[in-house]
Amino acid sequence: MIVVIGKHRPDLAELTDVVFVDGWSGIPDDVVASMEAVIGRVPGDVLARAAKLRWVHSPAAGVDADLSPEMLASDVVLTSSVGNGAIPLAEHAMLLMLMLNRDVPRWMRAQAEHRWDRFTHGELAGLTLGIYGLGNSGLDLARKAEAFHLRVIGVRRRAGEPSPHVEQVDFGTLLEQSDFVVVTAPSTPQTLGRFGAPEFARMKRSAYFICISRGGIADDDALLNALRSGQIAGAGLDAHGVEPLPPQSAFWDLPNVIVTPHNGATSTGTARRGEQIVRENLRRFLSGQELLNVVDKAAGY
Template sequence: GVRLTNSTGSSARPIAQTVVLMILGLSRDVPAWMRAQQDHQWAPHVGEEVEGTNLAVIGMGPIGEETARLGIALGMNVVGCRRTVTGNEPCETRTFEALGELLAWADYVVLALPLTHDTRGLIGAEQLALMKSTARFINVGRGDLVNEPALIDALQQGRLAGAGLDVFATEPLGAESPLWDMPNVIITPHNSGATALANHRGAQIFIDNIARFTSGAEMRNEVAAHQVGAGTIGR
């Protein structure tokens, strides 16, 4: 039969760094600076600092763990969330039973989950309503983890302070989406992990697995048959 592997972990660092870019970009309202630059306007404004704020990382795979480490380095209070807590996470970590509590606690919520039958639609209107109106929402997992119309509504109604989005329910994101024109939303085109080093790490995993396969050794990142098609392939 066919054996399938993926490159999980190869892009964790750049994706986590993009999360930090979004956190800092939203806290300092970098989009406002960029708009002023495009308009040749000198427009100072007062931003926020992230030290001492609360960061909830939903999903503690390689991306989530790296995001947690960077959040800790910024002086943020970081709590992770995953299905099963191992005790080896870089921060305090809770199970999904505590998701609602974490959403209400967080100033920044980061989704770093794969899309599975269990995680599809994890964040809907009910979950978004738990979040502070001053909170920011960041998704670098998969678009269908979130009810996108509910997210748009929360942003339009001022029930969320902003969002950083690398993934969407439909990609490319349609030109008609109101997300494009929201001043408090940072959009990246499912591109947060695209660096030369990440590509190199992915290629090295593939080359290593060829050697392992031909020698009969256990391969890295092998995907179980029941995971195929469940959204586990990729990051």
């Protein structure tokens, strides 16, 4: 039996042994005991009762919320939809870079006030983009940035793996040379809190920090201090340490910060590619083939 959790329900009309449910509440024990695959998140207590479960697929690209102690200890194969949102996330990073570089909020304020405000602004050509995390989103961003005549440098966990359009450097070099530092890395024990006060102090005072992947990779207090003190020039934040971002958060009102509500990848294309991954993995699961996007539970992605 295959169980699909959540409101989004891929077209699986050709399959007969599929159960669609909105959530785990009220699901009979016999269904839990007989399911072999789940599309959606499986709580630890359910996982412990699912004796036949062999595969769980996360509809999300990041799986930090799926890696319960029970999942980490189990032999259940976990796959993800990593890569489905790479294109819009890279586009969102470029959008934030352009908005910060050209001070687009100033134009928007002038428009709201019907005020003709011409000023000298920046341009991206010739600047250096540093990408922290060279997975699908990071590599797509590198390709786009190169077309804007940016120098692109980056770091990845497995240093030395091929990274088209990117000059791989060490972390210190990325901090010191980048005009934009863009975080595209997943949330793992190794990346959480990676950007703190010492890291922001090594960045150029004219540099911008952008996070489009997961909150918590930057220490929020350290980032706020860096922004308020002028240690860095500004930030574009789509991913936040606490989500939804609380109304009282200082990030909302800082003049050098652009906040978006973690929906840089909320596009029709992301949903379409995610469904394609689900359908292909279902085909492979039913035919006994190797699955796509198998998560390294120890690494966290």
